[in-house]
Amino acid sequence: MTKLTKKITRTKLMYRLMLSFFAIMVLLMIILSISFIDVTNRSMYRDTWRQLRQDSDSLIQDSIRYDPVEHDFKGFATPELETNARLLAHQDVHFAIYDTSQQQVFTSNGFTPTITAANWVKLKKGQTVYIKLTTPRVSKKVSRTSLPRMTVILRPYRVKKKLVAVVAIATFVSSLEENMHEIKLNLLVALFFAGVLTIIASYIFSRSVTIRINRLRNLTYQVTKGNYNVRLRIMGNDEIGDLARSFNQMTASLQNSQAEIHRQEERRRQFMANAAHEMRTPLTTINGILEGLQYDVIPEEDKKHSIELMQNETKRLIRLVNDNLNYEKIRTNQISMDRKLFDAAAVLHNLKEQLTKKASAKGDQIDLAVADGLLVYADYDHFVQIMFNIIQNAIQFTKNGRIHVRGKQVARGTEFVIQDDGIGMTPDQLDNIWERYYKADKSRMNTKYGESGLGLAIVHQLVNLHNGKITVKSKIGVGSTFTVFFPNSDEVLPKDHDGDEN
Numbered sequence: 156m157t158k159l160t161k162k163i164t165r166t167k168l169m170y171r172l173m174l175s176f177f178a179i180m181v182l183l184m185i186i187l188s189i190s191f192i193d194v195t196n197r198s199m200y201r202d203t204w205r206q207l208r209q210d211s212d213s214l215i216q217d218s219i220r221y222d223p224v225e226h227d228f229k230g231f232a233t234p235e236l237e238t239n240a241r242l243l244a245h246q247d248v249h250f251a252i253y254d255t256s257q258q259q260v261f262t263s264n265g266f267t268p269t270i271t272a273a274n275w276v277k278l279k280k281g282q283t284v285y286i287k288l289t290t291p292r293v294s295k296k297v298s299r300t301s302l303p304r305m306t307v308i309l310r311p312y313r314v315k316k317k318l319v320a321v322v323a324i325a326t327f328v329s330s331l332e333e334n335m336h337e338i339k340l341n342l343l344v345a346l347f348f349a350g351v352l353t354i355i356a357s358y359i360f361s362r363s364v365t366i367r368i369n370r371l372r373n374l375t376y377q378v379t380k381g382n383y384n385v386r387l388r389i390m391g392n393d394e395i396g397d398l399a400r401s402f403n404q405m406t407a408s409l410q411n412s413q414a415e416i417h418r419q420e421e422r423r424r425q426f427m428a429n430a431a432h433e434m435r436t437p438l439t440t441i442n443g444i445l446e447g448l449q450y451d452v453i454p455e456e457d458k459k460h461s462i463e464l465m466q467n468e469t470k471r472l473i474r475l476v477n478d479n480l481n482y483e484k485i486r487t488n489q490i491s492m493d494r495k496l497f498d499a500a501a502v503l504h505n506l507k508e509q510l511t512k513k514a515s516a517k518g519d520q521i522d523l524a525v526a527d528g529l530l531v532y533a534d535y536d537h538f539v540q541i542m543f544n545i546i547q548n549a550i551q552f553t554k555n556g557r558i559h560v561r562g563k564q565v566a567r568g569t570e571f572v573i574q575d576d577g578i579g580m581t582p583d584q585l586d587n588i589w590e591r592y593y594k595a596d597k598s599r600m601n602t603k604y605g606e607s608g609l610g611l612a613i614v615h616q617l618v619n620l621h622n623g624k625i626t627v628k629s630k631i632g633v634g635s636t637f638t639v640f641f642p643n644s645d646e647v648l649p650k651d652h653d654g655d656e657n
């Protein structure tokens with residue numbers, strides 16, 4: 156594409172906007188002009204006709220003659236008619252008078268209009284007839300053009316309810332037409348200037364729109380190139396403003412996801428490094444013992460201990476591998492769920508028994524406060540796994556402390572609270588604990604239990620699978636409290652149960 160064609164396609168929208176704006180304005184102006192011309196035209200004729208009616212009435216009043224005895228119509232006085240004819244001729248007004256037998260009895264300046272039979276019918280009924288344009292015969296000396304165009308009114312006059320005469324009175328329309336012509340000319344000039352102004356206004360308006368769109372397009376191009384750190388300056392509260400806001404939200408969330416991907420990747424990399432490191436130690440130990448056994452260099456009395464050591468190390472390796480597999484299974488929805496109501500109190504008592512040894516090794520005490528027969532609607536194995544993980548963490552991160560485990564029935568489900576007075580976490584650590592491979596403190600890597608940083612990521616996924624909710628409150632140096640909610644049925648949690656997980 157050449158530079159020019161590129162520019163043309165780029166500005167296409169602007170021209171389209173300009174054109175539509177211009178078309179609307181021109182159409183509006185044409186409609187207004189037409190109706191203005193029409194109204195003016197009508198009112199000009201109405202005024203002319205009113206004047207003609209008055210002229211006709213006054214000339215009849217001047218010249219009509221009555222029989223003094225009968226008080227009946229007697230005819231017209233010619234001298235008065237002629238005076239009127241002369242006076243009116245100065246104003247370009249001409250008239251003719253007809254009697255009831257449709258004979259012309261007087262004409263001023265040879266003005267002889269023809270009255271059609273249909274008009275005679277109306278006149279006899281007493282109606283005044285208005286004829287907008289006609290070309291009646293007028294003597295050469297008063298006609299301004301070879302075909303004089305006049306507007307005429309035919310006015311009937313009655314005496315004692317009897318039609319006695321009809322006056323046809325007319326004036327040339329040329330002055331009216333001149334006025335009209337002038338008005339049209341003025342309108343045309345106004346139309347021209349309005350057109351120019353419209354073009355300027357539509358250019359400014361369209362340009363402001365296309366500038367905003369172009370800005371958006373340029374930034375979109377940057378996003379396609381992978382630069383999510385772009386934001387639009389938001390201008391206006393219109394649709395383009397909304398689009399800009401959505402665009403900014405989009406880039407912000409893209410940036411977040413990108414950061415999230417990087418974070419995950421970094422953790423995965425770290426975990427791989429950790430895992431390799433963690434695996435090397437037990438594998439080296441196992442290999443050493445196996446070599447010792449192969450060359451029979453381990454004293455008989457140490458053999459049992461060596462085998463126990465190997466067993467412990469392999470268990471650790473298995474746990475590491477299993478945790479990873481578990482998480483992957485849950486994540487990819489390959490996990491089976493068999494939800495039913497069962498006795499959670501019994502499970503918790505069992506767990507307490509299992510974990511008491513670990514707890515006392517750290518000087519911890521587990522306090523269980525659960526009503527007998529407390530029911531929970533969950534998958535049995537997953538419930539055990541969830542509670543085991545949380546309580547085990549509490550033991551792991553608490554020294555010489557107390558771990559409270561409480562359970563109770565709440566609206567729509569069952570809630571469990573696991574509270575410890577251990578080392579606690581900072582708000583920053585809290586933000587990340589559900590992440591895979593996350594360990595708040597890298598120096599806690601070689602603790603006795605778990606070290607993959609997968610425990611809570613698995614717990615979180617499992618609780619989600621139950622449409623449940625897990626939250627945690629923690630304060631560094633004070634302790635942590637985990638709250639887990641299991642709904643009573645398969646329904647999805649209502650909105651008010653969603654919330655900040657910290």
Ligand SMILES: Nc1ncnc2c1ncn2[C@@H]1O[C@H](COP(=O)(O)OP(=O)(O)OP(=O)(O)O)[C@@H](O)[C@H]1O
Pocket residue numbers: 478548549551552575577578579580588593594595596599604605606607608609610611612634635
């Ligand atoms: N009760 C707690 N008190 C203080 N910190 C905790 C507690 N529970 C979890 N954490 C922090 O959250 C991190 C993540 O816990 P998570 O259970 O996922 O991993 P982990 O216990 O380190 O390893 P594992 O996968 O073996 O459970 C822990 O490393 C710890 O820093």
Ligand SMILES: [Mg+2]
Pocket residue numbers: 544547548605610611
């Ligand atoms: Mg753990």
